[in-house]
Amino acid sequence: MEKVSAKILRKSIHSFLQNYHYFTSTAVFLAFPFSVSILVSQALATDISSSILPHIYTRLKALFDAAGFPSSSQLFTILNLKVSQTITSSIFSLPFTLTFLLFAKACTIQALKNHKPSLPPSFSSIIPLYKPLLQTYICNCFFILSANATAFCLMFLVFSCIEGLGYNSSTCIFFMSACGAILFSVILANALVICNMAIALSGMEGHGGYLAILKACVLIKEKTSIALFLALPVNLALAAIEALFHFRVVRTYHMAGKEWPCVALEGIFIAYLYSIFIILDTIVSCMFYKSFKSGSSWIHLEDKLLLRIEFPEDSFEELP
Template identity: 75%
Template sequence: MEDSSKILRRSIHCFLQNYHYFTSTVVFLVLPFSVSLLLSQALVPSPSSLLPQVYNRLKNLFDAAGFPPSELFTILNLKVSQTITSSIFTLPFTLTFLLIAKASIIITLNQHKRTLLPPSFGSIFSLYKPLLQTYICNCFLILSANATAFGLLFLAFSCVEGLGYSSQSLLLFLSTSGAVLFSVILANALVICNMALALSGMEGHGGYLAILKACVMIREKTSMALFLALPVNVALAAIEALFQFRIVRTYHIAGKAGPYVALEGIFIAYLYSIFVIIDTIVSCMFYKSFKTGSSVDQEFKNLLIEFQEEDNYGFIKNKNFEELP
């Protein structure tokens, strides 16, 4: 197992080695997704968008659950509402352009030839199906992670209220701890989702089994996975902030977007697409580092056999685990 710095160096080297292909063909596949994501964050705050409805629904849910009025929960509610609204807006571009781009990147990384050959439409389509299945399962995993975090917060505040503790300092401590817990759970879920997509692309098997195998692979290397995800996500957040400052702010001040502003916005979306490609390469290199000299396949099969033996309802009785990769 390689260390995280070596994986990052290998990922950057792979990107630079295939620089012309990644920054021309692949980046234009990712570009519609990047444009939709950046524009969604600009359109989300408008009163006519879906954000106010989502925000009010979550606020009513928090109030009904008994969460105390806190600035931390207000910010958390706002961020969750923005994420939901942006995800709905970008979903068509994610299910098409982004997954097709990821499939082309994974096929390129699986080539063992020194001369790069562009992937065919047939190979991309064959890899698109498992990626789509895994992405749909990832969405349910993210929803489950959010529900789990809010459920734990609800239990904590209910216990405190039932014991009769209502001091402001204790509520502030619980609110801060809840925000940290929510961030940790969501970060781990996102890391598992990225690994599951890379795994399903590399092995050609999608769905919930890819998520389960990703959990088995990174159960002892979670800190390394988080460290690898940190640089790219910081860069993506910085590009989003740059788009807000240079494009959205200029549009609100001038009241219109001129051709130079539009060109600058496309260039920022181009930069965002490059880092999305790098993020996919890092996930694939992280997966390859696990496969070299690792017994994770046997551990995964043993885990599934244990599930099969403990299952009394026939849910996975007919699975042939020996045929799994």
């Protein structure tokens, strides 16, 4: 697993460096507005006095209380706050996501398909990729909502069973809350990996919608550990850049006596770095798709039947 993941990462970095000028210009002119919006929206979402966050937090808290989750659990309070901040940030950055981010991904995927990208990019070749990416992204939103609902339903059933058996001690509640947080993280991580693969697959094949998500689920079946390992470095880098933005820009904003031109330039540079890693994340997803597209995936069904699953442009093909 480590060898396959390292090979895909090396190919991704090689492709990025090989077309460095194209990808960096794509990140600046297309992904950059989305990066600014997501960083600023996250900074606003951390402010509890914002206009939207308290309402979302209150609604989710009422929903958790009605579902029977222990209100005394500190872990569920933190989970509620993080989910509320994520929803608030997503609402603010949604227009930039549906435009600049998808166009940036389309430019990146088009470059990987052509092997010799043109600079500046040709929008006549990018626009046909935008429609399937948009369809897949909308389906990804519903898929993420379904994954969250599934995680919360499972936690509700577990807490209901535990409460019915009479285990109401603080130690038991803390242990079950920790297990619920881990379960929620695992389900959400797998859902995000599938969504990233669906975006790359829809761009490479030109078909979007729920079928791209279904193909992505089949593609990474029994390869989930590789997909999670590939997603880990980029997501850690994005989280580090977000923390750097909060430390260098947001914190400075609340400090008196600081000159704003320097802070603004530093914020632009941080947003540029964020854009670069968004492009790298797209390249890694495309290389992960190519690594299985070039060959065949062998999976065992019912311990006896062996199927070779290939991914043609229009449909699945199963051969004995």
